[in-house]
Amino acid sequence: MPTVYVTAPPPAADDLARTLVEERLAACVNRLTCHSTYRWEGEVHDDDEVVLLAKTTDERYEELVSRVVELHPYDVPCIERFDESHVLEAYATWVADEVR
Amino acid sequence: MPTVYVTAPPPAADDLARTLVEERLAACVNRLTCHSTYRWEGEVHDDDEVVLLAKTTDERYEELVSRVVELHPYDVPCIERFDESHVLEAYATWVADEVR
Amino acid sequence: MPTVYVTAPPPAADDLARTLVEERLAACVNRLTCHSTYRWEGEVHDDDEVVLLAKTTDERYEELVSRVVELHPYDVPCIERFDESHVLEAYATWVADEVR
Numbered sequence: 001m002p003t004v005y006v007t008a009p010p011p012a013a014d015d016l017a018r019t020l021v022e023e024r025l026a027a028c029v030n031r032l033t034c035h036s037t038y039r040w041e042g043e044v045h046d047d048d049e050v051v052l053l054a055k056t057t058d059e060r061y062e063e064l065v066s067r068v069v070e071l072h073p074y075d076v077p078c079i080e081r082f083d084e085s086h087v088l089e090a091y092a093t094w095v096a097d098e099v100r
Numbered sequence: 101m102p103t104v105y106v107t108a109p110p111p112a113a114d115d116l117a118r119t120l121v122e123e124r125l126a127a128c129v130n131r132l133t134c135h136s137t138y139r140w141e142g143e144v145h146d147d148d149e150v151v152l153l154a155k156t157t158d159e160r161y162e163e164l165v166s167r168v169v170e171l172h173p174y175d176v177p178c179i180e181r182f183d184e185s186h187v188l189e190a191y192a193t194w195v196a197d198e199v200r
Numbered sequence: 201m202p203t204v205y206v207t208a209p210p211p212a213a214d215d216l217a218r219t220l221v222e223e224r225l226a227a228c229v230n231r232l233t234c235h236s237t238y239r240w241e242g243e244v245h246d247d248d249e250v251v252l253l254a255k256t257t258d259e260r261y262e263e264l265v266s267r268v269v270e271l272h273p274y275d276v277p278c279i280e281r282f283d284e285s286h287v288l289e290a291y292a293t294w295v296a297d298e299v300r
Contacts, residue, residue: 037217039224044218051253079288080203082182082285084180085183086180088169091176091177118237118246121239127238131235184280187279190275191276
């Protein structure tokens with residue numbers, strides 16, 4: 001069951017989270033404020049961002065990624081999938097039901 | 101060595117973290133403030149929550165899950181296990197010692 | 201492609217993030233404020249910390265760990281590696297380019 005790790009600028013993050021849940025591509029999105037340090041075109045930058053952790057299913061994963069790429073303001077967004085090694089069964093059932 | 105990802109409402113999160121460490125079910129719990137967007141009974145909701153990341157061992161994992169289910173205010177809490185592919189050995193030893 | 205999970209006290213966290221990116225050991229570091237509850241020398245403690253999530257490559261991982269151990273103010277820092285099961289290809293290419 002994938003947790004999808006996406007970073008986005010603060011205004012875009014709220015819209016992304018809402019769209020993914022409204023369109024049943026994720027059952028839940030946790031949004032965590034962060035500061036990001038990164039290298040872009042040779043320079044080191046520091047920005048306020050948001051980490052989104054979207055809970056979805058195998059079946060919805062690819063559609064979720066396509067939608068994030070489409071909506072995201074960056075040319076090269078961070079979109080990574082992490083799979084848990086165990087999950088509370090009732091929670092997995094809830095996620096599956098909400099994205100069906 | 102499991103990192104257990106749990107979300108909880110802010111007042112419950114502090115108590116959960118303290119109990120897990122006091123009862124030696126986790127060596128450490130990191131609590132991160134978040135905003136959560138999710139679907140519940142057909143409606144999209146937005147709430148303040150906390151992500152708890154609890155560091156424990158294989159041996160303690162099931163006991164930790166049972167205790168979180170027991171203490172958690174939600175009927176269907178998010179409890180997911182993620183296993184690292186590498187860990188600093190001194191840190192792994194410390195976690196193991198603190199939950200023994 | 202590793203995401204390295206490190207916790208550090210707030211003043212050290214900013215320096216660590218900047219150094220890892222400046223020295224091309226990570227392409228990006230997300231820093232998230234957290235509260236940590238842990239057991240140390242028999243007592244339960246509560247502290248403000250920062251979770252650093254550093255994006256790097258297989259090739260750079262060991263060098264990054266050595267540098268964090270060297271710079272970190274703790275004797276036993278939390279340094280854990282998590283590998284994604286999928287990543288947007290353009291993002292993986294960007295990370296690889298920035299740490300080359």
